[in-house]
Amino acid sequence: MARALHKLSDVAVKAVKASGRHSDGGCLYLWVSPSGSKSWLFMWARDGKRREMGLGAYPTVSLAKARARAADCRSAVEEGRDPIAEKAKEAEPTFGECADKYITTIKSEWRNAKHEYQWNQTLTSFCESIRPKRVSTITTEDVLEVLAPIWQAKAETASRLRGRIERVLEFAKVKGWRSGENPAAWRGNLRNLLPKRQRLQRGPQPAMPYAEIPAFTARLRKAEAMAARALEFTILTVARSGETLGATWPEIDFKGKLWNVPKERMKAGAPHTVPLSVEALAILKALHEQRQEGQQFIFTRDSENPLSNMAMMMLLRRMKQTEITVHGFRSGFRDWCGDATSFPREVAEAALAHKVGDETERAYRRSDALEKRRKLMQAWADYLKASKASNVVKLRG
Template identity: 50%
Template sequence: MARAINRMSARTVQTLAEPGRHADGDGLYLVIDQNGGKRWVFLYRLAGRRREMGLGSLRTISLAKARELANRARTMVAEGEDPVEARQAEAPSPDPAPIPSVPTFAEVAEAFMGERDGGWRNAKHRQQWRTSLMNYAAALREKPVSEVSTSDVLAVLRPIWREKPETASRLRGRIERILDAAKVEGHRQGENPARWRGHLEHTLPKPGKLSRRHHPALPYAEVPAFVAALRTRVAASARALEFIILTAARSGEVRGMRASEVDLDSGLWSVPAERMKAGRQHRVPLSRAALDLLAPRLAVIDRNDFVFANSRGDMLSDMAFKRLNLRVGVEGITTHGFRSSFRDWAGDETDFPREVMEAALAHMVGNEVELAYRRGDALEKRRQLMELWASFVAAENGVPSRKASRSQ
């Protein structure tokens, strides 16, 4: 029967803490000393004698390298040669072997991002990683990754923790992942200095308690009057903003919308994954008001044209909505804020489940297990909700009826 080999994983060798020998298989062992030190040994038998060959510390020899050295020694034993004696003959000098150089934080970061280059959600997400590490973690770049400490991480995070809490929180997570990768590769030992739970949470304020920049939103009771004012204007930006309000979509999703994404017969708009924040396709049920807005535009453009193009046929600028708000006479609100207006209305004025409201906003609600089992997108329930929202938006007096019925 063949011997079991490669029993351990890179993560296992880093997390094992019990003193003693831990077998990887076929003579290769990880030895953990009483003081916590970890080293590799290869045990073999030659000419009736049992021998032990040291392969080096886990600090300098990764699991993959240890397997390579053990396999080389195993071949020598099979040929009747003693690997310990051979090593002594090759290295008569008593000087120890040089310790392999430790990569810098920047080198590990580049390798980490390079290996995931094809798995990023989109080019923007990949660029955000590189930009944040270049701009805010520059002090770590040339430091040997094994020497990055908690004080180093704090020195990077503290200057932006309060001023830019969202950026700082994402940066901390990215540094943590890079240092975890360095540990798996055998370049670090001990706890991760960028870890939040049980570590940095005792030093830095919780991100949720820091002042956050919310998107200023129009109170939902004022939305019907705003839409009525929009309908007096003929610009493409006015129709696009009205459509954004009717669908509770994000600005970029609508500005990049092409005719081929809309199915008027089924009343459905399919937003491709590359234009969605979550990186997955989103189906938007279109209310009668949204369909009435789209139909005349789709009748005069090609499938690949932008539905709401500017005068040159190009995608609208987000600034067009800001200028439009000022012309309508409303200041201090953002386009994104209309999503909040919709969510407040849905929570206050309807009895739809929270999951349906969040699905209408393309938000993913629940933990990984819940999401795995909830494969549907509540399309028909969302269709009812969006019809109610369109009716409210069109209300002449702007006063909503309380707790609108789903069967309405």
């Protein structure tokens, strides 16, 4: 058992960015994942084998609380007891504690840190009324109290929140903290209690005609909000919202003028390299100069968390663009490629990270397509700067 204790400080725990384990002594470690999330581990050896047990996510579990839990675990080990076995018999938590435990349990399933942030945000900000209650006492009335205020006004958020509450309560039942029916279940329960609403729209996203995008980006450049820089970058790179919001500085190759998006953050599950135009690089260089020490995400308000997944959409609403979506700019780009340029179809599709052809064909064309896409992305950036975009000129690929 390690003797040195309390090697870390609150300031150090908050500031540390390097992934891996950081010892506080006494078998207590702060684990920093490659995505930047932090959690506590208690590690000890028994019969020559190393064992480890999670003590909760930081900052939900503070340094002081983690030390107290580690002290209990050390006592158990010294007395020959098994902390993991005893944890399985732990006392019933509150809904908030149960939600935090569940997020810690499943976060390894997610491909980027945005999902963990969204789960934490919705199960905290919208569930204030039920977080202090014991998880076994949560009723259908409690769930309705949470959902009813946003059921019509924030339909998609409410649907996701209901599903997350349902999964937390399923987790509680498996752990033995609840019994009976799930009060957040939809069929045979909330479906009969919440008002009907318009079905969520799926399929093609409403898009701005490409002839109007240059004038819009000119307006966008005058806005100073971080969401404006994120949206402008998204338009220039024709990325998906999640790819932009989850972008980190290590993904940027300033020398090669490339943005290397790892497969974990791509819809198709394959890595994607984006050639950066002069204008996209200018945005990144300006933000790089302003970044805080240790900042991971590029587009952030507080240097620690990415912008909300609604930040760019809300910016569109403030700019009176109520009939389009962020994703729709990708459609505008694709229409521009087909109508106003001579770039080959497969180059345009590759720029959008769409799969074209079989695996052998994609591997054969990969290196050549990068330089062709570089020309395409710069042509797109040049078009967006055009003062009279309606005068369509055929660009040679």
